[in-house]
Each structure stands twice: as structure tokens, then as C-alpha cells.
Amino acid sequence: MVRRTLFFGRFQPFHLGHLMVVKWALEERKYDEIVIMVGMASESHTPRNPFTAGERIWMIREALREAGIDLSRIITATLPTMEVHVGAAHYVLTHVPPVESIITRNPVIARVFREAGIKVEKPPAFNRNELRGEHIRRLIAAGGAWEHLVPPAVVRIIREIDGVARIREITTED
Amino acid sequence: MVRRTLFFGRFQPFHLGHLMVVKWALEERKYDEIVIMVGMASESHTPRNPFTAGERIWMIREALREAGIDLSRIITATLPTMEVHVGAAHYVLTHVPPVESIITRNPVIARVFREAGIKVEKPPAFNRNELRGEHIRRLIAAGGAWEHLVPPAVVRIIREIDGVARIREITTED
Amino acid sequence: MVRRTLFFGRFQPFHLGHLMVVKWALEERKYDEIVIMVGMASESHTPRNPFTAGERIWMIREALREAGIDLSRIITATLPTMEVHVGAAHYVLTHVPPVESIITRNPVIARVFREAGIKVEKPPAFNRNELRGEHIRRLIAAGGAWEHLVPPAVVRIIREIDGVARIREITTED
């Protein structure tokens, strides 16, 4: 029986903290497969969600590939919003193969899935001061050093899609 | 550079024709990766869409695994509807990593993606009389032999989720 | 502990068959309360859904009042569509107080709620030839006798809102 878990986030962008959670799930928690659910998939090009869902999936896969993780154990999925309520937990679950747990540090999501009967796994907090999407987006906008906070593949893709200029442009005050 | 193509369908259920298209894309057309986009993801338990998106992704992955296809080359994705218009083609494309083509036999989808600047690949028609979702669902509802039209993994999953009873029940006249 | 059941339909219009189901639930099945969920609430003035949700709730309440049923045992609710899938069953359930069962003759709805862990009660078929909304709407459109198929309160409300003219007008061919 394949053992699967669900990892829910916005991944704006996918950073080293996310990478450590994926490794922790596959190596320490010994799941066979992990479903990485990209929330807020229908928003992009805003200060809070600069990258499209497709760009985020691309970053996730290339980062995991370069980290030597077998991509056949990864299932990426998308959800238009991050709407949270008990019915929505069941809705999310109809979009993925059977999972036995959800990995989240978000207390609202934890509560909702727990009430829907899904086990919640709280991952360790890997350097939460620096490894936060908001912090990284702010560094990119301000011209600070951000490259050491994300996997090299993510640096490469952000450059390829001209993502630094995009983030600066959309966070400029008029 | 990773070469990717997009394969769009409802996969109700994933049958041998779909499997042949995936093989054709990876082996003959030599794509590195294929994005399998499951349309009508928000509908299930109806005569036309009996299986949830999650069940369909599960079938797709297990069928490809047993066919010896490297799952690391497969990216599954979902879309709530199958809305078709030029703007929607671009919307679909924001949900997947960069692709150079779309595989479809559907003339509307072909036209829309072609107008959006995406190359269209028309796959060979593998026994279209029998290998159609509608035909297979009707066989299941009527108690006919359908198991030889889908990969063994799909037979197994449909049994595990009690899918034959589900299809029969929802197609019963009141 | 209050025992509740859920009765789901479009009620276009509320007819004697529906009235018999409500009585059967309260008297024979001995539920304390019944939640009457009006589906397709956002559509009206079409041949299939001529009455607004508010008009249908009004008909239901006046028909039950004149039948001597204690309205304090009735909870009316509305749902924009009749979307059917497992996640939607949970969504429906977040809109009503706790229920132990659903009353339905519709095989799709039955299956979906059963998979969501809700008991399904199949009511007796009270004269299904004549007591069907579609049959009654057709009689109204064609100028036939329909008044004996619905409770007197429904006749009165349909007249008060000029419902016969509405149905005839919207089913006229151009």
C-alpha cells in the first residue's frame, strides 16, 4: 500500500525550508509519495503572489531533481484559492490520490483537516526567520541577497523568467 | 532544456488508448516530460464524470507505473472545468511548466491552443471504437466486459473504490 | 437530542408528493425536524425552474401550515446549484444543523451522501406518474388541470405571483 501525505502552501517561491520539509517527509517520516498542493494558483504577478502556478511547479520539480529526490515520488497539484473550511477540506481531498496525512504549520488548515478526519503532521520549524516567502520576496524587491535562501534551481528559473525585474516592478509605488 | 508536452482530457477512466498516447509522446515524439491535465476536476459521481480528479490521478499514476514508465517524467494537473476560449488557453498555460505543444484530437481545443501560439500534436487514433470513455462507462453500467480496455491497475483501483457499483447506481433510472 | 433529516429537491413547484414525503418523515420516520433544502436557488424564470427560491420557500411554508404541520419543525435552506460530488456533500452539510440522514430518490445524490457517511432514506413513491414537477409545469403551460396535484396554498401563491402567465410566457416558442 502506497503511503502518501499532502503538503499545502503557496510556494512564492519554493525555498530551502520547503525543501527540508519534503526531505523530512520522504526520509524521516518515510512516506512513499508526497502530494505538493500549490494554493492561490489563479493569482500571479501581485506582490504577494508574483509567480504563476506553472512557474512554481517548475521550480519545485527542478529543485527536487537537483537535490537528488526521485521525482516519481512527487505529485504536484493546484487549487485556485486557499479557501479554508471543513467542506473545502473534503473538496481538496477529491483532487488528490488517497493521503493519510497533511503536513502544515498553519493552525487554520490543521484544524480544518483534523475535523475532516485527516492526521496532521507538524514539520519542524527550519529557520523560520529567514526561510519565509515574504522575507525572500522583500529581499528580492529591495536588491538584497536572497540567492542563498532558495535552491540553486530556483535562482536559475527566477532569472530565466526575469523574475527579479517582475517583483521589483510590481512592488514599485506609483 | 527539458522538452514538455501537455495532454488534456477527462480520463473517465484512463484507458488503453490514453496509455498509448502517453507512450507515443514519450517514446516516438521523444518528449522528456508530459503534463497530464485532468479536466472537469470539480465534477464527480455523475454518469459522465463518475470518478473524482484524485481517483483519476491515482489511476493514471498506477497505470503508468505498471507499464514501466518513469513517473518522474509525468506531471499531473487539474482544471475545474473544460472551458474553451483563447483567454482560457493562456489561463491553462499559467498552471503548468513551460510546454512546447499540446496533444489533442479535440478540434476546439486544437484551434484554441493554435491561436494562442502553441503547437498542436494530433496523436494516432488507437482503436477509437472501443477505446472511448463513454463506451467503457456504458459497458460497466450494463454489466458487460470492460476490463480488457483499461490497464490492470485501473481495474484494481475501480474495484478498490467500489467504482462498478457507483457507476451502476448513478446511471439507474428512478 | 433533536433528530433531523435533510430533504433535497428543486420544488418547482412544491406538490402533493413532496407534502407526503414531509409527512412521512415527521410522522412515520418520527424525525423531530426536517431541513428542506431548495436546490437551483439561483435560477428562476426558465421553463425548468420558473419560480424563485423565495417563492418556493413561501409555497413550502404555506402548504405545510395549511396541512397542520408545526412549522417550528421545518428548516428551509437554499443552495445555488445542484452540483453533485463527494466534496459537495460535505459542503451541503456545512450549511445545515446536524442531520442523521438524507431523504432522496435520486441515485446520484444517494450515492454521494452515502459515501460521505450519511444514511439515505428512500421515501415511498407517491403516484410518480402525476406528482412530478415537470408534468405539472407542462400542464400549467398547456392550460390543463393542475390544481389538484398541488396543495391549495400553492395554487393560491402561484395565482398571487401571476405564475400561470409566467410559465406560459417563458415556454412560448418565438
Added chain:
Amino acid sequence: MVRRTLFFGRFQPFHLGHLMVVKWALEERKYDEIVIMVGMASESHTPRNPFTAGERIWMIREALREAGIDLSRIITATLPTMEVHVGAAHYVLTHVPPVESIITRNPVIARVFREAGIKVEKPPAFNRNELRGEHIRRLIAAGGAWEHLVPPAVVRIIREIDGVARIREITTED
């Protein structure tokens, strides 16, 4: 002719101020029936909307029952959002039986329904310092005394659904 009014709110949770408004409408303003429209029905488990629509309807009915109010005079209804514009006023009105007025202290809702031709009744302000949903939710989250601000039935239901833990959990900072 049945005289009805509409009372629109989120009821997170239903508190003594709401109860006083219902009594005022039925006793002082002498309406025969009151439609209690639960807004933001599709959101729950968030700090601002912790309870599902169904839980709120349940609280409303049990609180009114224990206050000796005849439940047959109460019509509960739900609306997915609290969208406010003139067209939406008419949309809301298609979801309820005919009403002659709306009870609201919200100036936006008042204006919109007045422009749609509905009389607006502004209820007295019953102790608005303490009898506000936001204040009560904050007390619950902080472990303060909140039970005297809501009807006993609401205390009972919040306990039964483990609502105190839910509110604390979803308002915890990560």
C-alpha cells in the same frame, strides 16, 4: 397577509444583542415572521468566521427555542458572501419569501436596500460595547469570560462542537 422582515448578519456567534433584535422585531414591531439571513455562509474556521453556516443556524434556533420564541415564526436562510450592491439586494430578495423591510444597523446594507425600494428598520443599539461578535470571539480566544454575552443554548452548542478549542487554535500565531 403575513408581515415579514429580514434580519441580515454573520452571527459569529449569535449573541444576546441578536436575540434582543429578534424579540424587538416580533414583539415591538409586531412582525408575524422574521427571515434570519446568515451571510458569509461559505466561510468557516477562520478567525473572523469560526462557525459554519449550519452551526450558526443551529445556535439561532436553539437560542430562540429556549427564549420561548415560536420557531414557526422564524425562517433561516444563507448567502455565500455578504456582497453589497443594488443588483445584489434584488438577488437576496429572490431567495426569501416577500418581506416588507430589512433590519440592519449597517449603513451600506441600509442604503442598498433603500435604493431597491425596501423599508429599512434600524434596531436600538443593545449594549454595543460588549455585544459584538468580534469582542466575544476575542474573549473566547483569550480565555476570558464570554458565556454571559450569549444565550445559554449557544454556550452549550459551542461546547458540543468543541468551539472554544477551535477558536483558540485558529487564532494562534505560528
Added chain:
Amino acid sequence: MVRRTLFFGRFQPFHLGHLMVVKWALEERKYDEIVIMVGMASESHTPRNPFTAGERIWMIREALREAGIDLSRIITATLPTMEVHVGAAHYVLTHVPPVESIITRNPVIARVFREAGIKVEKPPAFNRNELRGEHIRRLIAAGGAWEHLVPPAVVRIIREIDGVARIREITTED
């Protein structure tokens, strides 16, 4: 005081019958301005709605320009669907400047706007056998002569956007 009327349709494509209705409204009915509301704006590239809303607005304006009609008397507008109910009539009306009437031959739309208090103008039936969008689309798909049924500007635009090939392609059976 500017006198305005509303003309609601899908305009797939804008044909000589539509042109005659616009002339009739401006010349015989002596309206100062006409709001042309393009319904089903969010669908295109399907057999029933081959043209985008923008293409349809473009056809309408160029056809009226070449017919010598003063474009300053024309207001074009779009609506995602053609949803029909009383609340929707008010919703439509919030999207256009004040109008005193609606021009329609559709009985459902007529009824809904009449119940919303808007005067309905039924235009004369200009050769309804041939001047119907469905008939024209079928002629285009089948390679028949259709050019005499639409204004010359519409012929020109359909050619410019390669519309004949589009219609043929999307109506091809697989």
C-alpha cells in the same frame, strides 16, 4: 433627457436582422442611444459561440459605421453569461446607463425585465428564417453562401480573423 434602450443578444455573428433592429430602434422608435449588450462574453471558439466578445463588438461597430449610423449613439457592453432571473435583470441594469426599455424577442428575457419594471419592446421579425445566427453558422461550416446575410464589414472581419476556418475546424467531428 437622453432616451436609451437596451438590446441583448449573443451576436454570433452580428447579421442583417440585428442591423435592422438597431436602425428600427434609432429611427422608428426614436431612441437617442442604444446599449448593445453582448451576452455569453466569456465563451468563444465553440460551435455555438465561435467569436470572442471583442470580435463581436468589433463586428458590431464596423457594421454600424458602414451603415452610416452615428457610433456616438451606440454603447457596447458585455455580460459573462446569459443567466436569466429577476435578480439578474437588476444586475444587468447596474452595468449600463439608465435605459427606459429593453428590445428582445426572447420570451424569458422579456418576462424577467417586465417583472423588474422595464418596458419591453418587441421588434418586428425581419426574415427570421434566414437571419438567425445558428443558420448562418451552419452555412459557414458547410461551405454554403452566407455572405449576403451579414453586413459587408462582418464578412471582412470574419475573413481577417480567419473565422471561416475556425468555424469549420471546431464543428468537425473527430
Added chain:
Amino acid sequence: MVRRTLFFGRFQPFHLGHLMVVKWALEERKYDEIVIMVGMASESHTPRNPFTAGERIWMIREALREAGIDLSRIITATLPTMEVHVGAAHYVLTHVPPVESIITRNPVIARVFREAGIKVEKPPAFNRNELRGEHIRRLIAAGGAWEHLVPPAVVRIIREIDGVARIREITTED
């Protein structure tokens, strides 16, 4: 070939800065036609969006008429939200006739349309301290002098629809 540009905003209300942009586009930039796209069309009667889309189109047309601008060069359009992402740019473009550029000072909209291949025209900043919708709405709410900041036709329409009272009422604290 008709040269068109797209001007995207909320126009709450249409003020002298907007008028100057339209003149600049038609006179200095020499576009033949300008598409004025009214965003947030589905919201009204809120502090941020007090006027309906129809009222805004009405203001725009009357202001341009009195400024001596040929209305036949103006195309008004509406969009329910102001959702911003690359797919949405294409979606917007399916709703208007072909345009060669978009006029915007908003950096997010500029970026999104530029990535979609549309030229961006940044208009001069005409007195941005006073000529901002937010500033004007605040003056109206506070009883200050605002009439000199909008075209006379807009003053007249706001009076005709009782807009000053509306803005004051909806910005009143409870």
C-alpha cells in the same frame, strides 16, 4: 487600419485626470479609438466603489460629450473584478476589439500586459495629489469642495443619483 488603445481603471468617479488621459491618447498619441475598461464592475455602494458600472459609464460618456470629444471614438467595456495575472490579460483582450497598447500607471497591470505582448503607454501624471478617486471620495464624504476636480457632467450626474448622500451614508461609522 483603426488604431486602438485600452484604458483600464475603476473611475470612482471619472475625474479631470482621467479626462486628460483620454484627450492625451486621442490628441497627442493620435489613437483613432480608445477602449475605456471599467474594472470592479460588479461592486458598488461600498466606500471604495460607490458607483455602479452603469453610473460610471454614464459619467464617462457625458463628460466626454461635454468636452467636445467625438463619442464614436470611445468604446466602453466592463470587467467584474480587477484580477491581475498573465492569463487574465489575455482574458481581458478577448473582451475588446484589437488594441495595440494599454494605457496605465499601475505597475502590476503594466507588467502583466507587457508579458502578454501588449505595448504599455504610461501617461503623464496630471496633478496626482488632488486628481485621485480616493481623495475625491473623501472630500465628498467630509463635505469638502470636490466639484472642481471632476468634469461638470460628473457633478450633475452625482447630484441626479443622489450620490453625495450615498457616499456619506456608506462611509458613516455605526
